[in-house]
Amino acid sequence: MANLTCVLFALAILIFTLITAIYKPEEDPHLLQPTFTSSEHAIAKTREDYLNLTLLTPTGLSLDDVASNVSTSGLECVGSWDQPIDCTNPEVFHLMMRVTIETFKDVHFYKFGKPVRGTNSSTCDMAWRYRPKEGNADAFNKDYRRFVISRKEDCSFNVVGVGEYHTGLNARKPKKGYQRGFEKMNSSSKQVKSSAGVLPVVGGIADGELHVVNSNKDLFSDGKKYLVYTGGGDRCKSMNHYLWSLLCALGEARYLNRTFVMDFSICLSSKYTASKQDEEGKDFRFYFDLKHLMELGSVMEEGQFWFEWEKWERRGGQGLYLVEDFRVTPMKLADVKDVLIMRKFGLVEPDNYWYRVCEGEAESVIHRPWHMLSKSRRLMDIVSSIASRMNSDFDSVHVVRGERAKNTELWPNLAADTSPNALLSLLQNKIEEGRDIYIATNEPNTSFFDPLMDKYGTHFLDDYKDLWNESSVWYEVTKKLNKGITVEFDGYMRISVDTEVFLKGKKRIETFNDLTSDCKEGINVCPSIS
Structure with missing residues (x-):
């Protein structure tokens, strides 16, 4: 009897070993992202949750990571090419990813969100996270687009067109039920799903709700100080x-x-x-x-x-x-x-x-x-939106003027050094003609920079007011956080967004380091040179 038990035990171990060796878990077709096997490659959360991911995946996803021959799951071709597009079909998903990677060649892709239906039966919305290949790459950008898709007579799919940034409304639909101010959350509340389903939105908006301690728990009895x-x-x-x-x-x-x-x-x-x-x-x-x-x-x-x-x-x-x-x-x-x-x-x-x-x-x-400390994700979403509208392919110039330019005692050269003629003279040796330039500035009248438009595509913060106006996601979310009261897009928010967009430029030119010999704090407080 003992021998029989040993034989059965050995046989069970052999079967388990064989199963373990040949078993491969199914991959989730809805989310493609790099996999890390080394424990030393742990992702450190910082400003946008994934600050150091570049060190782990310097080149992101490529066409080799995306399947190119997913079957049509036995779809009968005859008479089916005019049927509605199923955005959950893995073939559609992989085609959308491939077209995205082929279309936007200047960026590295790190994660794609699951496609959801757009406004009609031939459109699908998809979100993704990416970084530009050149320039500052210390944080992720997010993009959301609408794809128009058709089916050929042989049942294969074809992307007819890709929309502009933020055309995929379903791909950026914010979660509901969390903007409750500082009051305690209702434990019975449930997330509301859109009719198009819930997409794992890339870099979704942080709820930021306050931690509320259970009133049945003594806050001071567990040794906390x-x-x-x-x-x-x-x-x-x-x-x-x-x-x-x-x-x-x-x-x-x-x-x-x-x-x-x-x-x-x-x-x-x-x-x-x-x-x-x-x-x-x-x-x-x-x-x-x-x-x-x-x-x-x-x-x-x-x-x-x-x-x-x-x-x-x-x-x-x-x-x-x-x-x-x-x-x-x-x-x-x-x-x-x-x-x-x-x-x-x-x-x-x-x-x-x-x-x-x-x-x-x-x-x-x-x-x-x-x-x-990390900037609000609501503000960082605006930053990502602006960068994406310029396809993350732009240079940036920081031009400090305002009251400083008027104070010639502390900044005697600033006004002249930041004039349009002076800027053109300096930029022609630093930035290639025809490039898009984001100008972060406190100059209230941006028409001051119009002479630069002959050689460059100029962009300013106020060109993107739709990202915080009454129809924007930012407006909706901050109003809910503020218990239904409208929130002003104030001066500090403007400074935060302006600075972050500037930092995303491939080439960055500073006022006091590059444009003028004046010192940042004034002529009498210049840093000493040893």
């Missing part, structure tokens, strides 16, 4: 000031291994608003990727924290350690056992700026976690 900053003079300052202080606070929280309690309502400085007044109540998610921040750091929304803290105190909870002097260094707080450390800042500027905590002795210890 918190850090909060209150008061101070940082509010309504420039965004650079705000970020410098916020990152100091986040850096201290990381050093102390505490969750940072954060106010996600921003006061936008008057320098960025149409009203020229400071404006309270701006949502952090308008400008930055909250989901990215919360994935990389331990952060909790201020309103919910104080709600839970009040319940904790009513039950007799204790543990508040108050610090009212920024000169108390983070190193002195490392051994504090209390649940909450509260830094309270006074009224006297500049001693009430948060970033003062990270000065002096703390400067070499507290490192600002810049990697935790």
Whole structure:
């Protein structure tokens, strides 16, 4: 009996080994992307979630990666060539991918979304993620197109035409049910599917919903500790000031291994608003990727924290350690056992700026976690849209003028060095005639640059207003985030988008590095040359 058992056991092992050797799992025909086998090739999430993927797949997908002879699944040819196109057919999908790769030769492709039906029975929408072959390639672009497809008499398919960027409306349909402001999500809510089905949209819009702790769970009983900053003079300052202080606070929280309690309502400085007044109540998610921040750091929304803290105190909870002097260094707080450390800042500027905590002795210890901050995906979608409309084949010039050009005491040469004639003289030696040029500028009247149009195709941010007007996805999403109130595409958003599009240019020309001998901060504050 024992021998029989051993024989059966050995036979079972042999059968399992044979099955393992010959089995190949089916590939998903709806999503083609590179596969990595080495653990050292882990994808690091950063600004657009996949910042370093270029290092892993420098050439992206090619025609060799796409099947060219997918069968028509037994379709009877006779009388069938006028039937509706099935966008889910693998043959249609692979044909669309091949045509895309052959049509757009200046880019590397990394992922294709599943095709969905377009406006009629002969159109299919498809999205993809890509990078230009030349120039700055530190982030993905996204494209969405509509394909017109016909069937030949032999039942094979043919792409009749490919639409312009963003013609594939179904391919970029945003998810529903997540733009709920700061309130708790309804656990019973379900994702609404479009009639065309749900496409795994390439680089879909981040929900950025706030983390809400289950009210049945004691927030303070699991050993977690918190850090909060209150008061101070940082509010309504420039965004650079705000970020410098916020990152100091986040850096201290990381050093102390505490969750940072954060106010996600921003006061936008008057320098960025149409009203020229400071404006309270701006949502952090308008400008930055909250989901990215919360994935990389331990952060909790201020309103919910104080709600839970009040319940904790009513039950007799204790543990508040108050610090009212920024000169108390983070190193002195490392051994504090209390649940909450509260830094309270006074009224006297500049001693009430948060970033003062990270000065002096703390400067070499507290490192600002810049990697935790990423621009809003809603803004980055606009950036990708602009780049795609120029087929990611453009050069860029940053032209700073405005008030600086008028101030001849600090910038004596800037106005002349950024005049159209001066620009033409410089660009003819740097950029080939006939190229598309994106001009990122604070010059309010873009007709100032009209003389460049004789030699170059010029593009400006305001050429793409449709990407944030009332019919845009950005408008719809931000309005929902803002509880139904229209959101202004404000000055800081413009700066963010302008800068990011500039960085995507194949050749990039800066004002203070390339166009003028004046210094960025003025004639009396030029960096010393050693």
